Amino acid sequence: MSQTIDKKPRLKTSAMIASIAGEGQLTRSAPFGHALAELARTKTNVIGMTADLGKYTDLHLFAKEFPERYYQMGMAEQLLMGAAAGFAHEGAQPFVTTYAVFATRRAYDFIHQAIAEDNLDVKIVAALPGLTTGYGPSHQAAEDLALMRAMPNMTVIDPCDALEIEQMVPAIAAHNGPVYARLLRGNVPAVLDEYDYTFELGRAKLLRDGRDVLIISSGIMTMRALETAKALQADNVDVAVLHVPTIKPLDTETIIREAQRSGRLVVVAENHTVIGGLGEAVATTLLSAGVTPTYRQIGLPDAFLDAGALPTLHDRYGISTSVMASTIKGWLA
Template identity: 55%
Template structure:
């Protein structure tokens, strides 16, 4: 892990905690640091933003390569269109904005300008799921469901600072359009420096037999902490981390599910159309029938409020994961 580690703190924007951290060390702006490093050996990489450079952690790249950085203003469709044009000239654009703007406002541009032509553009999207208290206008709670419907678009939901840096390097080397969720500011370190990220591959992080937790994004941090706590109560919980939503590692999910008695999915996203839906589809295709509990957001817009309060209210905490698993084990014992 490069970059100075600091104690887990608050994000640089809007004063909100994006991931709890649980007392873990954290790294400031892991995406921007990784992109700036890549820029040193990759002159084809360029950075763009829709007036959100400060709030999407791309400023380290801007500061290192000001002549390769473009702010198109508050115009997300133009952001994607300009990125597409740059890709056609041989550049590899990294375009940053918030997830709600990259999806809801620029969806057709992503589908046709990028994916239809398989252009080498990387969209890096801040404020995924319930990581801001600014309500429905800023909370990208349905972005994975929307983007997985676009043919040929790779979709990444990293867990921590280590994976964000590794994923940034991986998508830069990957040919084709990518949508990657971004945890920004002070991002906790969950995985050690030896962790390997590979596009399209899930990673089993913990063995267990009573219940298997299949998680993505920062919910994997909660899943690991929950599994540790549950072990002290005599419940064996395995954890399968799925950082790539598309292409989905159905083989790993089916194999993991076959080895546990019960399954829990955990995602920072509505429980419709994202990870849970992909897992259910996979189990159906594989002929696996297991009791499954979905942890995620309800199919509704979330109100404004403090992020820790909202995450607790809607079950995106370690305590909520523990409670859901205990209830599942008790009702299926």
């Protein structure tokens, strides 16, 4: 019996959508790729390395301009990290890209032994951090910050938006030592431009003040925190937002100063499991300093997350603006 085959192209599922920009939100395209190419024009020892993901980490822009300084290692993340260590020993400054799950889970021991132990000048810039993909546990790096925080010599950064990524690239290049940075790729929201923001390695920044609630956040959750603060204004809830892009070393001085101001609920918001990330780092900092405000966490659960469309998943796991606002209002009631 003959069979008719449907030759229509398969539609992409909503789980493939990796952008976290809202409808109509201002974005900039590939800030990391452009910033790295700009850096490499004057810093001749910068090289770009990836494991079959140049296009999907925006490193293809660097490769187009500097093909002789671009290394495609194939689907071999352990080899990628070992080779980066070798280049660093010879005086190069490798910027290494892959997905965060592959860097932190698949190649962890190679980073630990080949890069971190020798305190080598390798910058690992990893895409799809936390819940920024709907592809399920195989691609959702919900525990990457906890893993990299635990590694000696490693600086850990969770940037918020396009502006911060653009500023982060030359800042980490100026820092001598290994860095793990989360990466937002493609069309990345532009959030911090209106706050006269400048990234400084190791420093937290108070983006807005407020008398009722202090949200301490990193990465995309700073965007969500700012949106939540604006949403709660309608209910006469005054929300401060402290952005903490550097998870390690932590700006303990600023965190303690802001958290010890009396009368405010302190909420840590992170796009990461509540185990071992910013929330636990802040809690340890405050308890060690004897600062004990009313304290809550917004983060991903200690669980394997579902696959699906990002807006649905962000609502389900409590990191969307609407759910954050509702949660905080409930805590204040």
